[in-house]
Amino acid sequence: MTPQHPFFVRAATPRVLAHRGLVTAEAAADGVTENTFAAIALAHGAGVTYVESDCHLTADGAVVLFHDADLSRVAGDPRAIADVRLLELEELMAHRGGLLTLAQALESFPTLRFNLDVKAAAAAAPVGAAVAPYSDRVLLTSFSDARRRQALDAATRGDARPATSAGRGVIARLLLAVALHSPRLAHRVLRGIDAVQIPERQGLLRVLTPRLVDYAHRASVEVHVWTVNEPDDMRRLLALGVDGLVTDRADLALSLVDGDKPRR
Template sequence: MTHPWFAPTARPRILAHRGLATATDAEGRAIVENSLLAVAAAHALGVDYVESDCHVTADGVVVLFHDDDLHRVTGDPRRVAEVTAAELERIMEPRGGLLTLAHALDAFPDLRFNLDVKAEAAALPVGRLVAPHVQRVLVTSFSDPRRRRALAAALEATGGSRPATSAGTGTLVRLLVALAVRADRWAARLLRDVDALQIPERHRRVRVLSTRLLTVAHAAGVEVHVWTINAPDDMRRLAALGVDGIVTDRADLAVEVFRRA
């Protein structure tokens, strides 16, 4: 059966990558990615999905933050794991506001979240926090073991329900090998425990997205979402190819493209 996370039927799905960080706040300050205002801006567009990332602060709070340190986003050289949630809240206040995972799930009850578990320490708390919301959460990670730990924590907390999930790097690499050698049964086995493949078109010199990957994934009931696509012409091209989801920094442009289509 299709996981409830996929209930909206419009295609392609628009996944607002780290919210929408192209606007400014009421005082003209830039809104940074993964902030409260970035997610609120994406929500205001009417998108169904927000893609975000999970780290854990020094006092054990799961926060939406991509990098393992604060330097690129805030100029502070410390790691997320070295600051408390209260400290990070003060740092993020002029940048759109800190958003914890618990607050995100409560404040945006009609959004579906695509959560990338970035830190080992985040796996168990993410799984436990999303347990009451499994119908509208997809959990992923580049690390398949980390992803599976988060899913197991959610399953334990719910007594049998889990979030949707997409493949980690290890699963994806094996899938590409299986496709290359035409090992369709192996490919089908690899896809049994995932609901989606979330991939770039290419990784360095390796083409990841192909019509064969789309065919095999769809035959297994698995969706294919491509990241990070910001040009409208690329959005249209991938939708025509049969891609199920577009992960984009420019959800505003994607909404224009596909509402006019």
């Protein structure tokens, strides 16, 4: 399996994707939260190549790195991100690690590759427009395949496009192909997809299986598993053949990958 998109080339595998950056215990004690400038900088400082993050749109049209649709969990404020202007959001996040717009993230960390989840429908086209000049180091995804495709269309310039990973609809069809023992159907389902990013389980449903990994690899598609924080789970999944770990403990995962498994 040889992924061709620049997002994947000249970078060691297995891939460690820093989930919303990296917030160490010390940083958390200082008030740093996920998806902030400080969290991305900590991931960068730990030696990460890939950062997984999320995109929402502010009331005045700025794309910001933020996971939740509102500020309740992070800032104790019930308002939706879509109802807050950028300047006020910057003030709210100033003592929590510092807000990052998508443009700032791409410009401030030119060696990082960003795996971006489009969380809001209104953000899809703006996200695509923002990442278009950086398509070689961006992967676009969303639970919604329609939203993912809208962002991807807005980001595509000629033959240059960001990498992309499957949304729920594509993954559901892939699971059907796996259940039917049909690598040919899986190959068709995964046309235009660069990675499958999945949990090991979804409730009682086992999503990740050796057959799924095999079918994805036959289609030259990588398999990344989220969110994996325990060393034993990391080792077990890597032994199964997954290509990437999405983790809150990027520092731990990098150490484990360097020490336990030769990079290929």
